[in-house]
Amino acid sequence: MNIVKVKDYKALSEEAFSLFKSVISASSAPVIGFATGSSPVGLYELICYDYIKNGASYKDMTTFNLDEYVGLDVSSDQSYIYFMKHNLFDHIDVNPKNINIPNGIAPDIEKECKRYSALLASSSIDLQILGIGANGHIGFNEPNTPFTSTTHKVKLTDKTIQDNSRFFDDIEQVPKYAITMGITEIMNAKKILILANGKNKAKAVFDMVKGPVSESCPASILRRHPDAVLIADEDACSLL
Ligand code: GLP
Numbered sequence: 001m002n003i004v005k006v007k008d009y010k011a012l013s014e015e016a017f018s019l020f021k022s023v024i025s026a027s028s029a030p031v032i033g034f035a036t037g038s039s040p041v042g043l044y045e046l047i048c049y050d051y052i053k054n055g056a057s058y059k060d061m062t063t064f065n066l067d068e069y070v071g072l073d074v075s076s077d078q079s080y081i082y083f084m085k086h087n088l089f090d091h092i093d094v095n096p097k098n099i100n101i102p103n104g105i106a107p108d109i110e111k112e113c114k115r116y117s118a119l120l121a122s123s124s125i126d127l128q129i130l131g132i133g134a135n136g137h138i139g140f141n142e143p144n145t146p147f148t149s150t151t152h153k154v155k156l157t158d159k160t161i162q163d164n165s166r167f168f169d170d171i172e173q174v175p176k177y178a179i180t181m182g183i184t185e186i187m188n189a190k191k192i193l194i195l196a197n198g199k200n201k202a203k204a205v206f207d208m209v210k211g212p213v214s215e216s217c218p219a220s221i222l223r224r225h226p227d228a229v230l231i232a233d234e235d236a237c238s239l240l
Contacts, residue, residue: 001209001222002229005237009197013042015231016129016195020047023127023191024061031062033128033186034088035139036080039195040129041087048091058092064125065101066139066186070153070177073105078168080104102151102179109153113179117151120185128189132196135159136204136217140180143216149182183221192228194219196236205232206239 006012020043024030034040050056065080072079077086081101089099100119106112130138135157141149142157155177156164165171186192196205208219209230222228 001225003209003237003240004229004231006231006233008233009042012195012197012231012233013046016040016043016193017046017050019193019229019231020127020129021050024058027126029060029062030127031064031123031125033064033066033125033181033189034084035066035129035131035195036083037131039131039197043129043195044088047088051092058094061094062098062123063089063094063100064120064123064181066128066130067178067180068102068104069175070104070109070179071175073103078173102181104175104179109177109179113151113153116179116181117185120151120181120188125189127191127193128186130186130192130194130219130222132194132201132204132208132219133160134163134200134204136207136219138183138186138194138219138222140178141183141186141218143218145183145215145218147183147187147215147218147221150184151179151182154178154180183218187221187225190227192222192225194222194228194230194232196230196232198233199235199238201232201236202239205230205236209240 068080074081102116103112140154161174165174168174207217213220
């Protein structure tokens with residue numbers, strides 16, 4: 001894993017944008033895997049700026065999101081589709097037909113997982129953007145998820161519910177289940193970009209980079225990827 005240590009969140013976002021842009025520029029029809037959470041928000045602002053101020057076009061980009069809460073859709077401001085529209089998709093010229101994200105309100109969640117998995121199998125992601133959970137999760141692949149997993153429904157851990165409750169009015173409102181892209185599908189991306197900032201990510205970053213490659217830390221598998229880049233600020237790197 002290639003590690004790029006930067007001073008702060010602003011530098012992390014700028015570094016991430018420059019890597020993102022190099023992938024976008026290299027293809028006439030780039031396929032990007034997007035993540036939600038606070039880590040990529042600065043990157044998304046720079047992409048919006050690129051469209052609005054520089055006139056860059058993203059109309060030929062196809063997107064795949066990592067995950068979605070079960071039970072939420074775009075009518076909830078806590079859903080991941082709402083997050084993506086609000087932070088990125090509504091501000092650029094991406095074709096809505098090219099946006100892919102698991103449907104959290106599908107009547108048959110197992111069937112929805114299979115549909116999303118088949119869609120991923122028929123595509124090839126050029127760049128997968130990832131945050132990392134404080135417990136080492138990627139997407140919503142919680143500790144002890146098999147490395148061989150494909151898109152599946154997960155029961156969120158108490159730690160993740162606790163961490164993500166900061167976005168909700170009340171911890172009781174945090175959904176207990178989610179649909180997530182599996183670890184195999186994440187690893188199939190040609191290039192992976194992991195973003196980590198802040199002291200609360202230091203332990204997860206340490207386990208990912210220096211700990212054993214083990215299902216107890218899902219992110220540790222990323223060390224086996226041939227082209228994975230971690231961009232992390234000084235706080236997130238403080239235990240390395
Ligand atoms: C959530 C998401 C992950 C994200 C992680 C870290 O649980 N499912 O995809 O990477 O949290 O979020 P943040 O970037 O806000 O720390």
